[in-house]
Amino acid sequence: MNARIDLSLSRREFLKAxxxxxxxxxxxxFVGETLAQTAGGKPxxxxxxxxxxxAILPDGRVTAxxxxxxxxxxxxxxxxxxxxxELDVDVAKVDVVMGDTALTCNQGGAxxxxxxxxxxxxxxxxxxxxxxxxxxxxxxxxxxxxxQLRVDDGVVxxxxxxxxxxxxxxxxxxxxxxxxxxxxxxxxNPMDIKVQAKPKSPSEYRVVGKSLPRRDxxxxxxxxxxxxxxxxxxxxLHARVVRCSRAACTVGAVDERSIRAxxxxxxxxxxxxxxxxxxxxxxxxxxxxxLKISWVESKKEPFPPxxxxxxxxxxxxxxKREDSVKKGDVDGAFKTAAKVxxxxxxxxxQSHASMGPACAVADxxxxxxxxxxxxxxxxxxxxxxxxxxxxxxxxxxAIWVAGPGSYGRNDAGDAALDAALLSxxxxxxxxxxxxxxxxxxxxxxxPASVHRGRAALDASGKVIGYEFxxxxxxxxxxxxxxxxxxxxxxxxxxxxxxxxxxxxxxxxESYGFDNKLLAWEVIPPLLEASSPLRSSHLRxxxxxxxxxxxxxxIDELAVAAGEDPVAFRLKYVSARDADVIKAAAQxxxxxxxxxxxxxxxxxxxxGRGIAYAQRNGTIVAVVAEIEVExxxxxxxxxKFTVAHDCGLIINPEGIRYTIEGNVVQxxxxxxxxxxxxxxxxxxxxxxxSYPILEIRDAPEAIExxxxxxxxxxxxxxxxxSIRVIPAxxxxxxxDATGVRLRRAPLxxxxxxxxxxxx
Amino acid sequence: MASIKFxxxxxxxxxxxxxxxxxxxxxxNDLKMSNPHFGCGLAQCGACTVHLDGEPVRxxxxxxxxxxGKKVTTLQGLGTPEKPHPLQAAYVEEQVPQCxxxxxxxxxxxxxxxxxxxxxxxxxxxxxxxxxxxRCATHAAIMRAIKRxxxxxx
Numbered sequence: 039m040n041a042r043i044d045l046s047l048s049r050r051e052f053l054k055a056x057x058x059x060x061x062x063x064x065x066x067x068f069v070g071e072t073l074a075q076t077a078g079g080k081p082x083x084x085x086x087x088x089x090x091x092x093a094i095l096p097d098g099r100v101t102a103x104x105x106x107x108x109x110x111x112x113x114x115x116x117x118x119x120x121x122x123x124e125l126d127v128d129v130a131k132v133d134v135v136m137g138d139t140a141l142t143c144n145q146g147g148a149x150x151x152x153x154x155x156x157x158x159x160x161x162x163x164x165x166x167x168x169x170x171x172x173x174x175x176x177x178x179x180x181x182x183x184x185x186q187l188r189v190d191d192g193v194v195x196x197x198x199x200x201x202x203x204x205x206x207x208x209x210x211x212x213x214x215x216x217x218x219x220x221x222x223x224x225x226x227n228p229m230d231i232k233v234q235a236k237p238k239s240p241s242e243y244r245v246v247g248k249s250l251p252r253r254d255x256x257x258x259x260x261x262x263x264x265x266x267x268x269x270x271x272x273x274x275l276h277a278r279v280v281r282c283s284r285a286a287c288t289v290g291a292v293d294e295r296s297i298r299a300x301x302x303x304x305x306x307x308x309x310x311x312x313x314x315x316x317x318x319x320x321x322x323x324x325x326x327x328x329l330k331i332s333w334v335e336s337k338k339e340p341f342p343p344x345x346x347x348x349x350x351x352x353x354x355x356x357x358k359r360e361d362s363v364k365k366g367d368v369d370g371a372f373k374t375a376a377k378v379x380x381x382x383x384x385x386x387x388q389s390h391a392s393m394g395p396a397c398a399v400a401d402x403x404x405x406x407x408x409x410x411x412x413x414x415x416x417x418x419x420x421x422x423x424x425x426x427x428x429x430x431x432x433x434x435x436a437i438w439v440a441g442p443g444s445y446g447r448n449d450a451g452d453a454a455l456d457a458a459l460l461s462x463x464x465x466x467x468x469x470x471x472x473x474x475x476x477x478x479x480x481x482x483x484x485p486a487s488v489h490r491g492r493a494a495l496d497a498s499g500k501v502i503g504y505e506f507x508x509x510x511x512x513x514x515x516x517x518x519x520x521x522x523x524x525x526x527x528x529x530x531x532x533x534x535x536x537x538x539x540x541x542x543x544x545x546x547e548s549y550g551f552d553n554k555l556l557a558w559e560v561i562p563p564l565l566e567a568s569s570p571l572r573s574s575h576l577r578x579x580x581x582x583x584x585x586x587x588x589x590x591x592i593d594e595l596a597v598a599a600g601e602d603p604v605a606f607r608l609k610y611v612s613a614r615d616a617d618v619i620k621a622a623a624q625x626x627x628x629x630x631x632x633x634x635x636x637x638x639x640x641x642x643x644x645g646r647g648i649a650y651a652q653r654n655g656t657i658v659a660v661v662a663e664i665e666v667e668x669x670x671x672x673x674x675x676x677k678f679t680v681a682h683d684c685g686l687i688i689n690p691e692g693i694r695y696t697i698e699g700n701v702v703q704x705x706x707x708x709x710x711x712x713x714x715x716x717x718x719x720x721x722x723x724x725x726x727s728y729p730i731l732e733i734r735d736a737p738e739a740i741e742x743x744x745x746x747x748x749x750x751x752x753x754x755x756x757x758x759s760i761r762v763i764p765a766x767x768x769x770x771x772x773d774a775t776g777v778r779l780r781r782a783p784l785x786x787x788x789x790x791x792x793x794x795x796x
Numbered sequence: 797m798a799s800i801k802f803x804x805x806x807x808x809x810x811x812x813x814x815x816x817x818x819x820x821x822x823x824x825n826d827l828k829m830s831n832p833h834f835g836c837g838l839a840q841c842g843a844c845t846v847h848l849d850g851e852p853v854r855x856x857x858x859x860x861x862x863x864x865g866k867k868v869t870t871l872q873g874l875g876t877p878e879k880p881h882p883l884q885a886a887y888v889e890e891q892v893p894q895c896x897x898x899x900x901x902x903x904x905x906x907x908x909x910x911x912x913x914x915x916x917x918x919x920x921x922x923x924x925x926x927x928x929x930x931r932c933a934t935h936a937a938i939m940r941a942i943k944r945x946x947x948x949x950x
Contacts (some may be wrong), residue, residue, distance in 0.1 A: 110894030110932060251891060258896030259887045260877050261831035265897065268830040320814065320821040323837075393897040393931040394835045394843060442833070442843075442897040443931045474836040691891070695937060699894055702933030725840040725929060733925045736935035738918075 080214050085143045085221040085231060088171075089214045091164030092121065098192045098207035100125060100132045102165070105145025105229065106157040107137040107414055108254065109444050111699070111756055112692025113153040115252050119245045119688055120158050124165035124237060126189035127206070129245045137438025139420045146226035147415030148444065149518070151578075151754025154688055155655065158752070160231045164219065167233035171217060175209045226417075240686060240748035247746070249691035254440075266412040266439040269399040271467040276319040277460050278326035279470065280312045281480060281527075282333045284718045285570050286340040290332035297325040305329065306463050310568075311531035313460055315468065323473070339717040340565050348384045348781075351488045351509055354561035362544040366553030371503025375494030379598045383491075383587030384781040385510075387713035388484040390576055391728055394442030395472030396449035396481075400457035402427065402465075407434040409458055412441015413450040418519035422451070423458040426523040445577035445703075449481040451520030455528040475723040480527070483713055484576030485511035487542075489587030491594075494553075499599030501610070505555040506545055506588050508580070512560045514539035516574040527568060536567040543580045545588035546652040548612040570720040571713070577700075581653065581761030582707055586782055589649035589765030593772065602630035603648050603769065611650070614683065619650050619659045621681035621743045626661035634776040641668045645774025649765035655753030656684040660701070662766035666774045668793060671786030674735060675705045675767055680759055681743040685750035693755045694742045701740050704763030706731035712783050802863045804829065805873030815861035819853075820844045822860050823870065831871045832900050835929070842901020842928040846870050852908045871900045874907060882948035883907050886941040894932035901928045906942050914949050 081087045093101045102121045108114040114134045122129035135141050145157050169189065176194035177184045186197050195203035205211075220232040240246070257263030289310045297303050303316040303325035314325040342350045372378060399410040400423070407429060411419045416436040424431040441450055453470055460468040472480070487510025494503030515538045516525045523529030524537035542558035564571055596606035604623045608616050622628075628648070635645065643666040650659035663677040678701045687693060710729045714722045722728035768779050771789075777796045779788060798815040801808065804827060811822045818837075823829045823846070832855050835843030839854035846855045847869040855868075875881030880888075883903050893899050902925065909924040910916065916924065921942055930938065 110896065254896075255891050255893060256877060256888050258893045258899060259884050259903075260875070260880070261871055261899075262877070264830070265833070267833065270828075318821075319825050320817045323821075324814075391931060393841070393895060393929065394833055440895065442835070443895040445931075471834065474838060474840075695891055695894070695934070698936045699933045702935050703931070706933060724838055725836060730929060730931065731933065731935070733928065733930075733935050733938065734922050736922075736933075736939070740936050 081216060083140070083143065085160070085229060086218055088164055088167055088217040088219050090143055091160060091231070092168050093214070094168070094206045094210050096207060096212035098131065098205055098211055100127055102132060102134045102161055103142045104134050104136045104157065104161060105142040105147070105417065106153050107148045107438055108153070109148050109414060110254065111696040112252050112689050114254060115250050116154055116688040116692060117158060117161055119248070119250060120162050121165040123243045123246050124162055125169050125192070127192040129250060131192065137416050139417050139436045143229060144225050144417035145229050147413070147417060147519070149227055149415065151654065151756035151758065152227045153754070153756065154752045155754045156227050156230070160229060162237050163231050163233045163235070166235040166237040167217070167219060168215065170235035171215060172206055172209050176204050179204050179209070246688050247690070249689055252692065264439060266399070266410055266441045267394065267397045267471060269410045269439060269469065271399065271401055274399070274467040274469050275315040275317065275464055276322040277306070277313045277315045277457070277468050277470040278322045278473065279456050279476070280314065280326050280329055280331065281476070282331070284333065284335060285720070286336040286565055287333040290334045293330040296330035297328050300325040300328065306460055308459070308463060309532045311459065311528055313456070313470070315460065315464055340569070341571070341715050341717055342564070343717060344715050347386070347486060348488050351486065351561060356509070356559040357562055358540045359557060359559045361555060361557045363554060363556035368503050368505050368553045368555045371553040372494045374496070375503065376497040377495040377598060379493045379495065379594055381491050381591055381594055381780060383489040383590060385487050385489070385583035385586055386782060387486045387571055387573070388576060388707055388711045389478045389713050389722065389728055390445055390448035390481045391478050391730060392441070392443035392445070392448050395474060395477035396441065396453035397469065397471035398450070398453040398457035399467065399469045400454070400461040401467040402458060402461035407458065409434065409436045409454055410439050411436055411450060411454040412439065412444065413454050413520065414444040415451070415519040418521035419451070419454045421521040422455055422523055422526065426455055426458055426529060427462055446575035446579065447482050447516060447518050449477050452527045455520060455523055455526040459528045459532070478728045479720040479723045480570050482516045482572050482574035485513055485573035485580065487511070487580070487583050489584060491587060491591035493591070493595050495595070495598060499601065501551045501595060503553045504549070504551040505557070506591065507557045507559065508542055508544065508584055508587070509559040509561065510542060510583070511563060511573045512538060512540045512542065513579045514541045514574060515563045516572045518575045530568040538563060543584055545584055547588070547650070548615045548652065549592070549610040551610065571715065577703065578653070578757035578760045581651070581757065582704060582764050585649065585651050585761045586764035586768065589651065589762065590768050590778070590780065593647065593769045594778070597633065600632050602632055604628055605630060607648070607650060615650065615652065615657050618657045618681045618683050618745060619648070621745060622659035622661050622679050623648065625681065625741055625743050626663070626679035628661060631773070634773045638775070642666070643668060643774040645770040645772070647766045647769025647771070647773055649762040649769060651758070651762050653754065653758035653761060656682070656755065656758040658682050658758045658762055660759065660762045660766045662763070662770045664767060664770040664774065666771060666789065671789035673709055673767065673771060673784055673789060675709070675737050677739045677741070678737055679741040679743070681745065682755065682759060683745040683747060684753045684755045684758070685747050686752045687744055687746045688752060690744055693744060696755050697742050697759045698740050700757065700759040701763055702731060702736055704760040705735070705737070705767065707783070708764040708767045709735065709783050709785070798861065800860050800864045802866050802868055804868045805870055811860060813860055815859060817860050818856050819846070819858040819860055819863055819868070820855040823855060829870055829872070833897055835897070840927070841898070842905060843898050845901045845904040847904060847908060850908065852905045871903060874904065881907060882945040883910070883941065886945040886948065890937050890941040890944060892934055892937040892941050894934055898928070898930045902930070902938055910942070910946060910949055914946060
């Protein structure tokens with residue numbers, strides 16, 4: 039089967055025009071090498087070249103080269119809108135190329151909801167600079183000063199005489215700018231450039247702020263676009279990595295005869311990394327099930343009993359503590375308190391559980407390596423593969439192709455390195471995909487944690503002392519990207535030592551308590567290496583767990599102070615945050631109450647709760663309206679009202695859809711999701727043992743209030759709204775029942791037990 | 797090995813393979829029809845859903861031997877950009893998919909259900925779609941698209 043990746047026509051044309059590169063399985067072509075042979079061709083792909091960011095094609099279409107990825111949350115069109123406005127071209131003429139290390143600079147991939155916040159900055163500047171240069175060029179050509187020129191959809195004309203005109207296509211179409219810009223020397227999210235041109239002010243935007251439709255939707259609906267799972271190369275082998283269901287096992291003997299019945303299948307092994315490969319995918323699957331391996335088990339059971347997870351966290355030694363916010367004299371405040379409120383909240387390990395197990399295709403050749411990956415950070419795949427194979431990074435090209443969902447450092451990073459190692463070991467192109475258990479039992483996990491809140495109130499109910507301390511596993515036991523093979527299962531399986539990083543976080547809010555301490559403590563991982571419970575970034579890393587605790591705790595303080603939860607928050611937060619809380623409360627028709635409902639007749643108890651938080655500049659508040667079924671213990675998150683302020687809005691509908699996904703994914707994590715394990719292994723291996731929300735439990739309505747602040751630079755929208763969902767639901771549960779649920783997920787069993795105790 | 801004949805999207809095909817091999821692998825690997833996805837291999841998510849003689853089935857657990865002589869329809873056979881099924885048109889209109897990997901399950905299941913019960917209530921729709929997964933959690937948009945398609949199909 040031909041392995042060409044379908045490129046959009048315009049991109050193909052661009053590439054053809056630039057003579058730069060041909061995407062083909064016939065052999066990787068590298069931009070640098072190819073261009074070195076073409077004098078006057080495209081300059082090298084470095085952030086200091088304007089051509090690395092933007093190109094004008096012969097027909098006047100524009101290509102923007104974006105070093106991040108759109109995972110289906112409207113980034114593609116949003117970047118096109120920004121570039122179109124800066125360049126004064128029709129947005130329909132702007133194509134965005136993403137996620138290919140041969141075509142885009144390393145802007146960090148999808149990361150931290152920064153697609154617009156930091157990712158759009160260099161694109162905006164580059165487009166503005168391109169316009170400035172084109173106007174200069176037009177000025178020379180038309181013999182008129184720049185001030186007397188205007189641009190309409192890529193046509194530059196004299197203000198006084200529209201007949202005097204030229205176009206971007208005529209001025210540079212198909213050729214390169216060869217223009218230097220100033221790079222801030224940063225790699226990843228903070229990468230930025232400085233240019234001479236002054237980007238437009240928000241009042242001059244024409245398409246920024248409009249709800250233009252996404253461009254990836256039809257290709258997904260009619261399945262005309264390829265996923266990484268669809269990449270197929272000539273002579274490609276299919277592979278399945280074979281992992282022991284028990285954690286902390288090494289490989290003893292491998293009985294290669296056990297797969298003799300599968301013609302053409304064979305074992306590939308390096309140290310504790312074992313896989314089977316075959317020409318046909320089904321043969322690889324069958325052989326992986328038949329292969330007999332004598333696993334060598336560790337003497338010690340790797341995990342504590344699951345029922346004792348939170349005691350384990352409470353009692354574990356602290357490897358690092360950080361007092362992130364420290365203000366006033368907290369201990370002193372407690373000494374004068376009229377009332378002290380204390381509570382603890384618990385959050386389990388959670389899995390990315392992407393829609394399909396990760397897949398990658400690698401072609402390792404003597405002259406270069408190509409990896410097709412669903413990882414949201416292909417530039418770091420490039421680095422990780424280079425290190426794993428010990429080849430220079432410029433010899434590795436990583437190409438992102440949409441995968442089965444991506445919400446952080448999921449199993450895609452591991453699959454990319456698995457594929458590269460297998461292609462090296464077999465000398466053939468290799469496609470590897472996991473089975474379901476690889477995507478749930480073996481993906482990096484969102485960390486489990488315990489959160490302790492303690493507050494001192496004076497006689498009037500004013501909070502005079504406040505502390506909130508989170509203790510849990512590191513959010514980066516495995517780093518947030520796969521640029522170091524020590525952070526991958528393949529790397530650890532071939533004996534590379536693990537490289538744990540230690541990090542957690544604190545609540546993000548503006549509560550102006552006089553004496554305040556926000557801190558975190560990280561404990562050692564349960565297993566040093568190759569752990570199925572190794573922790574890393576899962577959508578809004580540590581946000582849902584921290585705010586599940588902190589925003590419930592604020593509600594508990596409101597009750598202790600005898601105040602309505604909305605009014606109580608408004609007393610302490612900043613003005614901008616207050617606007618967001620008020621917007622959510624108003625839209626939801628919030629009725630103030632200083633205590634939970636007392637009228638509780640019938641089997642279905644309604645309740646409503648609020649939660650609010652910040653996230654890297656974005657502010658979000660949500661009102662959850664739920665129903666508690668007393669007999670079954672089921673909670674239905676019936677309606678959510680979200681108010682969202684992320685500064686300047688680029689594409690309102692895109693944000694709305696993204697928020698809806700956050701709300702429902704957050705509801706799933708609040709009500710259903712908990713990675714289960716026993717002393718030996720993770721026992722969540724499929725959708726039965728790791729249930730997520732289904733449509734029966736989806737909300738009946740999600741209302742979104744978008745607060746646009748054109749004067750404020752845009753911040754992120756990809757994650758902030760997920761962090762407020764758990765506490766809003768738990769606060770609504772308290773409103774409905776008068777009972778607190780301080781352990782997630784809020785399962786029917788826990789609901790029934792809590793109601794029985796009440 | 798067995799030689800098994802059936803029809804896919806109106807085309808007659810013959811696949812020579814292990815008769816126990818799930819249909820999904822025949823579609824994806826032997827017939828190069830990549831639109832049904834491998835999601836779980838356990839009939840727990842729906843990403844591999846196709847119609848078998850008009851009924852939605854999970855091709856990841858359907859042995860190839862069971863499709864001999866039958867008609868398989870995939871998402872690409874259901875409709876095309878030029879001639880979309882109302883659900884596909886509604887999915888585009890409502891901008892439903894994020895990663896989009898789950899889409900075969902929802903559209904193929906809903907298409908078969910709405911054919912039988914075009915005026916289904918919200919609750920009936922939710923029941924009919926039980927078991928399907930969408931990890932990007934686009935359920936609100938899915939419901940909007942189905943209701944939009946209902947108005948087209950009525």
